[in-house]
Amino acid sequence: MAIGGYNQFKFIVNNTIHDAACRFQSARAALYAFLKASGARKIYLPNYLCDSILPAINSLKIDIEWYEIGTNLLPIKVIDSIKEGEYFLLVNYFGLLTDKITTLVAKEPKSFIVDNSQALFSPHIANTTSIYSFRKFLAIPDGGALYTSYSITAPEIEFAGEKHLAHLMLRAAGEVQRGYSYFLQAEQALEDYIPQKMSKVSEYLLSCNDLEFIKDKRQSNYQLLHDKFNEINRFNLPLKNNIPLCYPLFLPFNVSKICTDLVQKGIYLPRYWPALVSQDLNTEFFNNTLFLPVDERLDAESMTFLCSNIISAIEQHDG
Known part of the structure; x- marks a missing residue:
């Protein structure tokens, strides 16, 4: 026990996850x-x-x-x-x-x-x-x-x-x-x-993370993106009961320029992953997929901003 001294952050939620691992x-x-x-x-x-x-x-x-x-x-x-x-x-x-x-x-x-x-x-x-x-x-x-x-x-x-x-x-x-x-x-x-x-x-x-809130937001944000982009997505990955990392939008063209352009608008997308072994399909996954965020930081306004910019970028490419 430590009493007194310098101050500290105090976050209280007390969740547990994978505590048996x-x-x-x-x-x-x-x-x-x-x-x-x-x-x-x-x-x-x-x-x-x-x-x-x-x-x-x-x-x-x-x-x-x-x-x-x-x-x-x-x-x-x-x-x-x-x-x-x-x-x-x-x-x-x-x-x-x-x-x-x-x-x-x-x-x-x-x-x-x-x-x-x-x-x-x-x-x-x-x-x-x-x-x-x-x-x-x-x-x-x-x-x-x-x-x-x-x-x-x-x-x-x-x-x-x-x-x-x-x-x-x-x-x-x-x-x-x-x-x-x-x-x-x-x-x-x-x-x-x-x-x-x-x-x-x-x-x-x-232990301080509100895990239920995080799960709910990831699911709702994913579902919103799925409803918006499923018709053009070459992946067919419905949410079901999963808690997703991101929404992978697999398109029929290279998205590198889109990713670069989005950075100028404050949208940072990861890239998963260059092919380790030569295989055309896996190279396509890397080159042609936008990995869109779905995390709990994204409120309704953020999701609207994200969607409008993705739609605009795709339309500019198609145009």
Whole structure:
């Protein structure tokens, strides 16, 4: 207990999420911890994937076999029988595939790693291994979670989350441009995949988030965008009961110029991801998709502004 002294922020919500999981500084550290504990020899990866996990896999000298996904973002073919020491990683893209992944893993769940880095609110599927990333959904500097049947030794070292709060505070104060360089520094600090404990700062901030409000806003904002753009979207990804990361709008043309132009209007869109293995469809996902935000910061006025600018940009391209 500490009495007196300098002041502090005080946020009170006291929510919990994935408190039964092993917690690390990042999802990639969680994946590394599992692969090392399980003695994995081979992993099947989709060829539409963030390359941040590859150093962890390569450091353990695990063989990689790539598989293709279709426009439904699911494997074109799932291996019929996966051998001991081999694992098939399924990405819950944009948090929208939970039901379909649950069906895919039902026959042999222990052979699957479900990458829920983009699906924080999707439940862990029994007997699979699941990994999560808190910071993709919440304003915290670090945090990843792991569910697995393997015994995992908790790290002794704690991640220094307190050193990487500047971008979050500056963004909250409306200083987006000033915060960007600090954001890049925070991301770089998480490139180290050797497991560390999730920081106490992030544990505290995690508990202060109004998770029900966040879930409701993400769903309502997604539904609004789905109603607006579904007819032109080459993805068919209805909301159902999912809590989405974003609304992926897959168009029949390259959107790079649109993304650049939108920055001038204060609209910043991420790009997911350049193809790691040559395959035309996955290159199209990166080149032709606008990943539209749906998070809780977007009120009705913000959503109207976003939609009108996206519609205008598409019309200018078509014109």
